[in-house]
Amino acid sequence: xxxxxxxxxxxxxxxxxxxxxxxxxxxxxxxxxxxxxxxxxxxxxxxxxxxxxxxxxxxxxxxxxxxxxxxxxxxxxxxxxxxxxxxxxxxxxxxxxxxxxxxxxxxxxxxxxxxxxxxxxxxxxxxxxxxxxxxxxxxxxxxxxxxxxxxxxxxxxxxxxxxxxxxxxxxxxxxxxxxxxxxxxxxxxxxxxx
Numbered sequence: 304x305x306x307x308x309x310x311x312x313x314x315x316x317x318x319x320x321x322x323x324x325x326x327x328x329x330x331x332x333x334x335x336x337x338x339x340x341x342x343x344x345x346x347x348x349x350x351x352x353x354x355x356x357x358x359x360x361x362x363x364x365x366x367x368x369x370x371x372x373x374x375x376x377x378x379x380x381x382x383x384x385x386x387x388x389x390x391x392x393x394x395x396x397x398x399x400x401x402x403x404x405x406x407x408x409x410x411x412x413x414x415x416x417x418x419x420x421x422x423x424x425x426x427x428x429x430x431x432x433x434x435x436x437x438x439x440x441x442x443x444x445x446x447x448x449x450x451x452x453x454x455x456x457x458x459x460x461x462x463x464x465x466x467x468x469x470x471x472x473x474x475x476x477x478x479x480x481x482x483x484x485x486x487x488x489x490x491x492x493x494x495x496x497x
Contacts, residue, residue, distance in 0.1 A: 348375030
């Protein structure tokens with residue numbers, strides 16, 4: 304396969320129940336795109352059949368690559384592992400494997416990249432969680448904005464498309480306790496929320 308223009312980095316933890324639906328949606332995005340796309344699936348120490356499903360898929364479809372962590376290290380380090388092995392020439396889209404982040408937004412995000420944006424991040428307008436979680440998220444982002452000298456956009460998550468040069472900068476950063484969306488903001492470059 305040619306070197307991809309875009310990698311999708313997808314951390315997974317016990318996602319056996321939604322795995323087939325996730326792959327269907329990713330396949331649809333890739334099949335309907337003029338871009339050369341490869342997916343990097345990272346297993347973050349799952350206890351269900353997620354690792355086996357990933358392995359079988361990567362043997363069947365060369366567009367999928369897999370990374371297996373030896374135990375559950377957490378979402379941020381799983382993302383870090385995925386970002387460390389990307390090969391894309393243009394950009395990387397980071398999505399969660401639990402279907403909260405729609406991969407179908409890749410064309411829209413990529414259009415912003417073509418306009419010169421290095422970071423295109425999603426901003427949540429609504430949450431499906433219960434009231435307590437909604438309040439906790441709202442408080443967290445506003446607290447972080449108040450105590451941090453880095454301007455972390457409110458209600459943004461890891462769901463984003465980042466240029467290759469931002470990925471390279473993230474990979475050079477030595478932090479062990481990583482907060483990718485904070486690091487992504489700190490790096491700078493031209494950024495936009497969608």
